[in-house]
């Protein structure tokens with residue numbers, strides 16, 4: 001089985017590729033994010049979004065590509081109502097990245113997948129069919145995409161999935177794409193040849209699949225269809241474009257009209273060539289986030305568990321916060337706990353997910369440090385964190401306003417304890433009679449009397465001391 | 471016919487060709503396909519003029535997408551026996567002070583020559599293309615019609631300069647449009663091959679214009695240069711291909727005209743475009759789509775891109791010895807109305823005088839019914855040469 005992939009990935013930019021509209025993720029209603037430019041009105045001209053170039057270059061660097069310093073745009077012509085200009089702006093002759101390579105680790109060993117090219121292009125809109133009427137939603141029109149084209153280097157569906165998952169975690173951690181459902185779409189080229197043969201068999205292409213599950217099923221089905229055709233002469237294979245039907249799990253040939261179109265590509269004279277000079281490339285390289293593998297190794301070394309590493313790698317924003325908190329002087333393992341247990345818990349209580357986390361790394365670092373140096377206890381720390389996440393409170397001010405400081409002087413604690421011992425004479429008696437549990441009740445009463453702010457270790461020590469003395 | 475009328479304000483001073491957008495005012499580019507389209511914004515040049523206190527007095531008819539000889543095939547305009555173009559006529563009558571128009575394939579230059587006024591197609595990239603109903607991004611350029619070179623300078627000073635909304639706009643904030651630099655000793659050549667393409671009275675007129683320059687100390691020589699024919703073919707290929715692509719967005723789905731009868735999306739496209747475009751635009755679409763097709767691309771479009779580079783080099787070579795080229799603008803002194811089925815051929819032939827400037831982005835000034843071309847950014851030389859002749863004429 002020989003497979004090549006073309007993967008379209010939607011980039012996480014604030015605005016579209018050639019206009020200042022927000023991407024469709026910002027849209028609430030159809031056609032919310034549309035301007036004269038991305039709806040094809042005459043008079044508007046495309047203006048290149050620099051960020052798109054930077055993200056495409058970052059992706060190229062991650063996939064070990066050559067970055068082409070001179071890159072141009074072409075127009076691809078076809079009529080479809082979701083394409084407002086009747087052409088798509090893409091790159092044919094001078095794509096931004098070429099000649100990359102990525103190594104996959106699978107159960108059956110390692111394999112190098114060569115990347116032929118990465119190019120930038122714009123997405124099309126969406127048609128919505130309601131009854132007999134059709135409506136057009138241009139929110140997705142001109143959303144930036146990169147298309148990553150591999151050489152026919154895959155030998156199994158498993159390798160394809162490993163590759164796609166690798167792209168996904170790489171792009172998420174790199175801030176290139178959120179890779180949400182539908183934001184990663186694949187065309188699969190597949191052929192089958194007898195073992196030992198070096199010549200490729202007849203190749204078919206399965207277009208536009210948006211889920212990994214569909215891609216896997218489609219590859220398995222299509223490969224089997226090829227094998228049956230070759231071994232049992234069930235049908236004659238022809239080079240063609242097919243689509244995968246999710247319901248039946250089969251692939252079907254698409255009409256010629258859709259596949260044999262002449263797209264009449266030609267250079268787009270509205271967009272000047274993009275020149276990436278040394279300074280700009282260095283800037284992009286410097287801003288490029290650490291590769292996932294390196295990052296995971298760092299976390300592992302810090303003693304973070306594999307499960308937590310997974311969580312971090314898949315939640316790019318959270319791992320970015322963690323890295324910042326660590327750079328502010330906090331311990332990585334400890335900080336990871338705060339993020340993945342405390343923050344996650346607080347968010348969950350508010351009906352939100354870890355991915356929704358919005359916290360300023362400086363605030364989190366301040367809380368962790370307050371706890372670490374005994375200024376507040378762990379419980380107060382969490383209380384402050386809750387306030388920060390829920391209401392955007394300032395941690396230091398909140399601690400002060402709510403008198404959470406654990407550094408209460410000993411004489412205050414002693415007088416509180418005296419009171420507690422008087423009010424809980426029975427518990428003190430029980431303890432002396434060998435009921436160890438009674439100590440816990442006394443501890444609780446002391447903490448309560450001190451509004452739960454005190455340093456628990458100090459209280460335990462003083463309590464132990466006092467009990468031994470009486 | 472559902473023609474829309476041009477509103478002229480008596481205070482008005484600037485007319486705007488209908489290929490340029492003015493916010494809220496129907497923009498048709500002379501084509502039925504855009505019927506009812508009202509733009510949400512004004513062209514950058516219009517905004518700059520308004521900001522300087524100029525009053526946009528109205529929109530002027532153009533031939534559909536500016537593809538014809540001299541404005542004769544507008545869906546909205548009146549049919550006229552003698553061609554001349556609405557904007558050029560308003561300027562020559564003194565109804566407006568000046569007008570702006572898009573030079574896609576020489577039409578405004580021919581109109582200016584027929585009416586005896588001036589039109590400057592400036593260097594490519596000096597005036598923003600934001601807000602023009604674009605057909606051929608690589609060579610179309612907005613320019614100015616005015617009664618004399620001072621009028622051209624006045625308007626160019628306002629509209630030229632960088633605009634970030636146009637990716638092809640050059641970075642300079644302003645350019646030199648002086649009309650009075652010394653011309654004595656400047657060298658001008660008349661291209662023999664172009665003279666031979668024009669009728670006898672046009673030829674004599676160009677030679678007389680050269681004589682006028684000579685009297686003012688300009689060196690005028692006849693030269694042989696064979697690149698104008700090649701340049702014309704290349705520009706017609708590039709221009710039709712780009713136009714074919716740019717007008718494909720007019721499909722009846724989003725705005726403008728939509729056919730009344732259709733049963734499915736294909737019929738909606740076909741019927742709308744069949745009814746919405748005139749014969750000349752259809753010819754351009756067919757030609758343009760052919761030169762871009764897979765098996766013709768290399769021989770036509772790809773080759774024209776290469777020719778563009780070679781011609782630019784050869785023109786530069788020619789300009790090492792001269793400051794400007796003096797040529798006819800039209801092969802005749804006047805055009806009569808004719809059948810649209812002859813238009814594609816006719817425009818192709820007449821564009822031999824004008825295509826060079828579109829192809830390689832050089833400035834071309836029409837004044838006194840002749841054309842002066844120079845290398846990029848040489849507008850002040852052209853304006854000063856024409857200025858001398860204009861002042862003598864007075």
Ligand SMILES: [Zn+2]
Pocket residue numbers: 016019020021033034035036037038039142
């Ligand atoms: Zn937009």
